[in-house]
Amino acid sequence: MIETEQETQVLTVGQVAAELGVTVRTLHHYDEIGLLVPVERSYAGYRLYTEADLERLQHIVVYRRLGFALDEVATLLQQPDDVVTHLRRQRDSVMARMDQLGELVASIDTALEAQMTGYQITKDEQRELFGDAFDDDYAAEAEQRWGETDAWAQSQQRTQRYSKEQWQQIKAETDMLSSRFIDLMQTGTAPEGTQAMRVAEDHRQHICRWFYDCSPQMHAGIAELYVTDDRFAKSFEDQAAGLARYAHDAVVANAARLED
Numbered sequence: 687m688i689e690t691e692q693e694t695q696v697l698t699v700g701q702v703a704a705e706l707g708v709t710v711r712t713l714h715h716y717d718e719i720g721l722l723v724p725v726e727r728s729y730a731g732y733r734l735y736t737e738a739d740l741e742r743l744q745h746i747v748v749y750r751r752l753g754f755a756l757d758e759v760a761t762l763l764q765q766p767d768d769v770v771t772h773l774r775r776q777r778d779s780v781m782a783r784m785d786q787l788g789e790l791v792a793s794i795d796t797a798l799e800a801q802m803t804g805y806q807i808t809k810d811e812q813r814e815l816f817g818d819a820f821d822d823d824y825a826a827e828a829e830q831r832w833g834e835t836d837a838w839a840q841s842q843q844r845t846q847r848y849s850k851e852q853w854q855q856i857k858a859e860t861d862m863l864s865s866r867f868i869d870l871m872q873t874g875t876a877p878e879g880t881q882a883m884r885v886a887e888d889h890r891q892h893i894c895r896w897f898y899d900c901s902p903q904m905h906a907g908i909a910e911l912y913v914t915d916d917r918f919a920k921s922f923e924d925q926a927a928g929l930a931r932y933a934h935d936a937v938v939a940n941a942a943r944l945e946d
Contacts, residue, residue: 695736695737696726696734696735696736697734697735697740698728698732698733698734698735699713699714699732699733699735701735702735702739702740702743705740706740706743706744706747707747708743708747713733713743716743716746717733719756720760721746721756721759721760721763722739722742722743722746724736724739725739742763745759745762745763745772745776746759746763748776749762749776752776752779752780752783755880755884757880758880762775789855836898837897837898837899837900837904838898840897840898840899841897841898844896844897844898845896845897856892856896859892860892863885863888863889863892864922864925864929864933866885866888867882867885867929867932867933867936868925868926868929870882870885870932871926871928871929871932872926877932877933877935877936877939878935878936878939882932882935882936882939883936883939883940883943885936886905886933886936886937886939886940887940887944889905889933889937890902890905890937890940893905893908902940902941902944902945903941903945905937905940905941906937906938906941906942908937909933909934909937909938910934912930912931912933912934912937913930913931913934918930
């Protein structure tokens, strides 16, 4: 058996874990769900990984680091693409991520400048930027409802330092998230599907990044307002009929997914 292993260059689970920086538990999980099933076995029944297995695992590791869910990775690997095609797709994803990180650096620089200058956006500038979505009475009601919570305190601490440019970025990101929801809804994509849940998760991360730490359960609670509060619902329905319910269902499905 030793000669066979040397000839075929097979590796044990522990060797693969050390070489590619994954855990043995992860490799066992990939085997259990059919994502990476090594065909070789030792006489004792232990998993042995061939060069083809390692190549597949390398693609899995890259796709996972790029943020793809396991079911999405499985779909990508089922496509009859060669290695070059996979690598080109991965390169495109990395370049897109670099663009996002570049935007994040720009935001940090803007926040740093705002902190050093003590700039605070005025209510008139907020009203100009957000239009009907900005309402002094609504802000006061929000403070009355959540003013004693840690999330409110964290949000106030962060937002009081934001520049006008940062508020413009927040608005642009919010509009983009709505557009992504609308596109999925209008093409018949289920709100509990992977794509819609990804948008929902991006929305949750948007809240975490700009306002306060928002758990999946808290996010689902906020989503209830999309369908129970007329003002929230109107802000969605003015963009597209049915959007409030669609966004709500996607957020709830994403929260349930993250709880599992």
